[in-house]
Structures are given as C-alpha cells and as structure tokens.
Amino acid sequence: MRIGEAAGATGVSAKMIRHYEAVGLLPAAARRDSGYRDYGEADVHALRFIRRARDLGFSLSEIAGLLALWRDKARASAEVKRLALAHVEALEEKARDLSAMASTLRHLAAHCHGDARPDCPILEGLAGERG
Amino acid sequence: MRIGEAAGATGVSAKMIRHYEAVGLLPAAARRDSGYRDYGEADVHALRFIRRARDLGFSLSEIAGLLALWRDKARASAEVKRLALAHVEALEEKARDLSAMASTLRHLAAHCHGDARPDCPILEGLAGERG
DNA sequence: ATGGGGATTCCTATCATGGGAAGGTCAAGG
DNA sequence: CCTTGACCTTCCCATGATAGGAATCCCCAT
Incomplete structure (x- = not known):
C-alpha cells in the first residue's frame, strides 16, 4: 500500500x-x-x-x-518493564507538577472577587506582593 | 543594573x-x-x-x-479571573491526560513478570495484541 | 596595558508536528 | 490521446521555550 x-x-x-x-x-x-x-x-x-x-x-x-x-x-521482559516503569514515574511527576500549578492558581483565583473592581489577588500574587 | x-x-x-x-x-x-x-x-x-x-x-x-x-x-478583576480559571482548566486537563497515560502503562507493567523470560504484556499491548 | 568577566549580536539546536511549494505518477473519462 | 485530479516525491520553513556557542566589544581591577 x-x-x-x-x-x-x-x-x-x-x-x-x-x-x-x-x-x-x-x-x-x-x-x-x-x-x-x-x-x-x-x-x-x-x-x-x-x-x-x-x-x-x-x-x-x-x-x-x-x-x-x-x-x-529473545529480550528479557525485565528490561521492558524497567523502561516502562521509569516512564510511568516521569509521567506521574509531570502530572503532579501540573496539578500543583493548577492548585496554586486556583487558590489565588479563589481570593479574587472577579467583578468590575480593579484590585486582584491573582496579579498581586504574580507580582510577588504576596506568596 | x-x-x-x-x-x-x-x-x-x-x-x-x-x-x-x-x-x-x-x-x-x-x-x-x-x-x-x-x-x-x-x-x-x-x-x-x-x-x-x-x-x-x-x-x-x-x-x-x-x-x-x-x-x-483600571482593569476589572473579572477579566483576570476568567483568564486564570481557563488556564487552571487547561492545566488540570493536561494533568489528567498524563495520569491516564501513567495509569494505562502501569496496568500493562503490572501484568509483566519482569524477569529473564521474553514474553511481555507491555510490548504486546503496544503492538495491539490486546487493548 | 592587560587579563578576564561580562556584554553585544547572530546562528544553531532541541522535540514533534504541520504547512506549503514545485514537480512526478497514475487512473478515470472525454 | 490528452486532460483532470488525487496522490506521491523532496525540500524548506514554522511553531514554543530554552540553551549553546562564536565573534566581537566593553569595562574594571591589577
């Protein structure tokens, strides 16, 4: 084909x-x-x-x-398993990193009233005025 | 500086x-x-x-x-919050995707005896012989 | 005045993927 | 027989964030 x-x-x-x-x-x-x-x-x-x-x-x-x-x-399955589990660890670490980012940002957002007023804990957090 | x-x-x-x-x-x-x-x-x-x-x-x-x-x-905090929460969603989705990959691979690895024998459910799974 | 650390710009690479140009091949149909 | 259109070929360029390195220049302390 x-x-x-x-x-x-x-x-x-x-x-x-x-x-x-x-x-x-x-x-x-x-x-x-x-x-x-x-x-x-x-x-x-x-x-x-x-x-x-x-x-x-x-x-x-x-x-x-x-x-x-x-x-x-004739490969040994141990080698495959080792590679696979190492990759699983890497994937889980990345997932944890992303979850931590999301959590931090969600906390910042939770303190932002999100209306027409200009003060915003999210931007203050990014600017380092807290955290 | x-x-x-x-x-x-x-x-x-x-x-x-x-x-x-x-x-x-x-x-x-x-x-x-x-x-x-x-x-x-x-x-x-x-x-x-x-x-x-x-x-x-x-x-x-x-x-x-x-x-x-x-x-x-003079910005409205609502706009910032909207952007932040949209980003949180995206982060969480990526984290879920990675977790799902890790989980799938961990399941495959769990069925692999991981010794000197050549048969390996991980490779079989990737080859499509199952799943 | 000289050495060395820091600065400048510009080119290249990474990783996986896609877009697009310019041209060759092949099957169907007028 | 020739056209049309879908498919294929190779080659170059782009993405996004970051880093390495070369060639050259600046500045400061000894």
Whole structure:
C-alpha cells in the first residue's frame, strides 16, 4: 500500500511516517518503480506500535528502544518493564507538577472577587506582593 | 543594573531576558553609552512577574495578556479571573491526560513478570495484541 | 596595558508536528 | 490521446521555550 493508505490504517500522518523514516525510527521503506513508498502488514504493525507508544507519552528515542526490544524475540521482559516503569514515574511527576500549578492558581483565583473592581489577588500574587 | 544582575535578581536568564524583549513581551530596555542594556526596579518587577507566571505554566502569549492587565490599573478583576480559571482548566486537563497515560502503562507493567523470560504484556499491548 | 568577566549580536539546536511549494505518477473519462 | 485530479516525491520553513556557542566589544581591577 502507498503511504496515504498506511497513514489511514494507522492514524500516523504521511508526513510523520516520512519523518520517522528520516530520523531512523523506521527502516527505509520499499519503493515502487515510480519512487512511491510501498508498505506491507509488518510496516503497519510497526506504525501502530509507534502510535500507541506516542499516545502513552513515550518520546521518539524511547520508542526506538522499545521497537528494538519488540523486534528482539529473545529480550528479557525485565528490561521492558524497567523502561516502562521509569516512564510511568516521569509521567506521574509531570502530572503532579501540573496539578500543583493548577492548585496554586486556583487558590489565588479563589481570593479574587472577579467583578468590575480593579484590585486582584491573582496579579498581586504574580507580582510577588504576596506568596 | 546590567542584564546579568537583573538575571540574578529575578531568576530569569540573561538569554531569556533578551528573548522576551525580542518577541515583544518586554519593551526595549534602556541602553548605556556602551550599548549595554540597563535595568531598573520596574524591570525587575516585570521579570519576576513573568517568571512566576511561567512557573504557573502560562505561555508567553498568555503572559503578554496578564502583563497588559497588570499594567492597566483600571482593569476589572473579572477579566483576570476568567483568564486564570481557563488556564487552571487547561492545566488540570493536561494533568489528567498524563495520569491516564501513567495509569494505562502501569496496568500493562503490572501484568509483566519482569524477569529473564521474553514474553511481555507491555510490548504486546503496544503492538495491539490486546487493548 | 592587560587579563578576564561580562556584554553585544547572530546562528544553531532541541522535540514533534504541520504547512506549503514545485514537480512526478497514475487512473478515470472525454 | 490528452486532460483532470488525487496522490506521491523532496525540500524548506514554522511553531514554543530554552540553551549553546562564536565573534566581537566593553569595562574594571591589577
């Protein structure tokens, strides 16, 4: 199948498929006489793998490692689990950071009456007049 | 004070101070005869404001809006509150997204025995053989 | 006057993704 | 046979926030 069909079948845009090939995440695709890239079932599986990993927040370099493990039928599952749990930690830390930001800002907003008057604890907080 | 001192006093790198000026977040700084930028107390306040807003996850364009409101002594606090709460929603949504990713991945990892054996539910999950 | 730390501008990189231009390929239909 | 239009190719540029580095210049203390 051509790149557009592969894109439709996997949810990865044609643009990104070419990009993944360019950065070495995928091997160079087979080509037809016309120069068009030609994809098979194995390619579609790899693209779906990449897309799911991206949906789980893995970076492209992390995915490169996961793909290598995936293709290595003899890999130890311990290695995969280690990578996955390290990533879980990173995701949870980012989530905590965002929640803390939201909480701080919500507290500031709670003290702002939010009407036509100009005084505003949110701006005062950002200016450092408190907190 | 020179840019390095302003950077030290605010926690914003000299590099970023120049950048904020270049993108219009800050007005062009005063210059000495030497060409060096010259900062005063008002600039330091603005830089601290920006830094705190960045720490709360506001984008530079959002900060541009907040700065305008901050400088407008007659603004209605309702507008500030609206922006702040919209940002809180966005932060919380991102935090939820990350938590959901972490949770999904943690579930996959929980079913992976993580030893020397090659079979691994994490990779199977990414490959789409389940879920 | 010299050394060194700080300043200036400008270019490059990161990360993942997308937009768009200029041109080649292919199938359908007048 | 030739056109049309959808698809493909490569290449360049942009995003957003931040940092690294080069070449050059300024300032101050020894």
